Amino acid sequence: MVKSMHNLLFTPGPLTTSESVKLAMLRDAGSRDSEFISIVRRIREKLLLVAGAGSEAYEAIPLQGSGTFGIEAVLSSCVPEAGRLLVAVNGAYGRRMVDIAQRLRIPVTQLDGPEHLPIDVAEFERALAAERGITHVGLIHCETSTGIINPVEALGAAAQRVGATSIVDAMSSFGAIDLDLLKANAAFLVSSANKCLEGVPGFSFVLARRADLLSSEGIARSVVLDLPSQWRGLERDGQFRFTPPTHALLAFHQALQEFDAEGGITGRAARYAANRATLRRGMNELGFQEYLAPEHQSYIITSYRYPDARPFDFEAFYSALGVRGFTIYPGKVSGANCFRIGTIGRLFPQDFKALTVAAREVLAELGFKPGTLMRGEIQ
Ligand SMILES: Cc1ncc(COP(=O)(O)O)c(C=O)c1O
Numbered sequence: 001m002v003k004s005m006h007n008l009l010f011t012p013g014p015l016t017t018s019e020s021v022k023l024a025m026l027r028d029a030g031s032r033d034s035e036f037i038s039i040v041r042r043i044r045e046k047l048l049l050v051a052g053a054g055s056e057a058y059e060a061i062p063l064q065g066s067g068t069f070g071i072e073a074v075l076s077s078c079v080p081e082a083g084r085l086l087v088a089v090n091g092a093y094g095r096r097m098v099d100i101a102q103r104l105r106i107p108v109t110q111l112d113g114p115e116h117l118p119i120d121v122a123e124f125e126r127a128l129a130a131e132r133g134i135t136h137v138g139l140i141h142c143e144t145s146t147g148i149i150n151p152v153e154a155l156g157a158a159a160q161r162v163g164a165t166s167i168v169d170a171m172s173s174f175g176a177i178d179l180d181l182l183k184a185n186a187a188f189l190v191s192s193a194n195k196c197l198e199g200v201p202g203f204s205f206v207l208a209r210r211a212d213l214l215s216s217e218g219i220a221r222s223v224v225l226d227l228p229s230q231w232r233g234l235e236r237d238g239q240f241r242f243t244p245p246t247h248a249l250l251a252f253h254q255a256l257q258e259f260d261a262e263g264g265i266t267g268r269a270a271r272y273a274a275n276r277a278t279l280r281r282g283m284n285e286l287g288f289q290e291y292l293a294p295e296h297q298s299y300i301i302t303s304y305r306y307p308d309a310r311p312f313d314f315e316a317f318y319s320a321l322g323v324r325g326f327t328i329y330p331g332k333v334s335g336a337n338c339f340r341i342g343t344i345g346r347l348f349p350q351d352f353k354a355l356t357v358a359a360r361e362v363l364a365e366l367g368f369k370p371g372t373l374m375r376g377e378i379q
Pocket residue numbers: 012013066067068069093140142143144145169170171172192
């Protein structure tokens with residue numbers, strides 16, 4: 001099915017990128033070329049600007065691999081043996097952070113909250129008070145399994161009051177939702193190239209507070225994920241320690257210029273919010289129900305409940321949309337049958353209009369009557 005290779009991706013990443021970002025990869029850069037080294041330097045500088053972080057306080061460290069590699073690099077090279085982690089969990093990515101910590105044998109406590117609600121700050125404070133010796137907290141900004149936004153700044157401030165620093169997974173929000181690193185007391189923030197900055201997959205990046213980076217020297221439990229060494233290497237000669245994803249970095253450099261041209265976080269947030277508004281209208285008309293209450297729903301990704309007026313075959317729905325040129329995403333909520341539609345990437349409101357027109361056709365093919373997808377609605 002050749003067509004599906006050219007689909008629009010309504011996913012949380014890898015996501016749809018612009019033609020010009022794809023074209024930027026049509027050359028072979030030598031990893032030691034001075035031009036390539038200066039591109040890496042500019043990317044690092046730009047990431048600090050996007051974060052609103054002063055270059056005197058923070059460092060931007062790109063690292064080969066997907067976003068999870070960045071999270072594992074931080075946990076494995078910056079939480080000392082005597083450290084203790086508290087992770088606030090309301091979805092799959094919080095659980096993944098706990099998994100990584102357990103595998104690394106880092107003492108970890110998991111504060112579980114319901115998946116349909118943001119992490120409760122008062123409960124988080126109680127967990128911090130109950131658990132002595134917490135040195136680090138793990139926080140997820142946008143929990144992509146539902147699309148919910150957690151109050152990372154308030155949670156980070158609560159951690160600071162007990163002397164703990166925050167490790168923030170901002171994978172699917174960085175570049176589209178503002179986050180004050182100082183308020184969040186973020187020692188480390190992790191995101192990746194193929195999310196809201198609209199690059200292609202190939203590397204993650206960590207924004208690390210220099211003081212915390214320096215005090216992490218010698219902790220690393222892995223060679224390739226050794227974050228302070230990766231930083232030292234970049235500082236020494238501008239190069240990655242091991243083969244860099246050259247094409248992905250060229251694409252990202254272009255993507256950052258397009259990010260600026262769109263007006264940075266403000267411009268990007270406005271387009272994503274317009275995408276989400278168009279999606280919401282179209283899906284409401286069809287009779288789909290959102291998993292989250294509107295006040296908790298971000299413009300990053302939306303979880304929709306399966307229709308239940310009759311048996312719903314998600315694979316059939318997914319494939320029929322796929323052959324029409326639209327790739328959506330399966331769900332990741334543990335207690336409800338859902339699928340997800342991402343509103344990030346190089347997509348515009350008219351793409352969401354087209355998606356919901358196609359969804360109407362597909363629902364009819366599957367025997368659903370638009371407007372009456374859920375039991376209890378007027379037939
Ligand atoms: C919040 C969050 N954390 C971590 C990840 C993992 O990133 P990757 O799949 O690039 O390893 C994702 C991926 O979507 C995510 O949304």
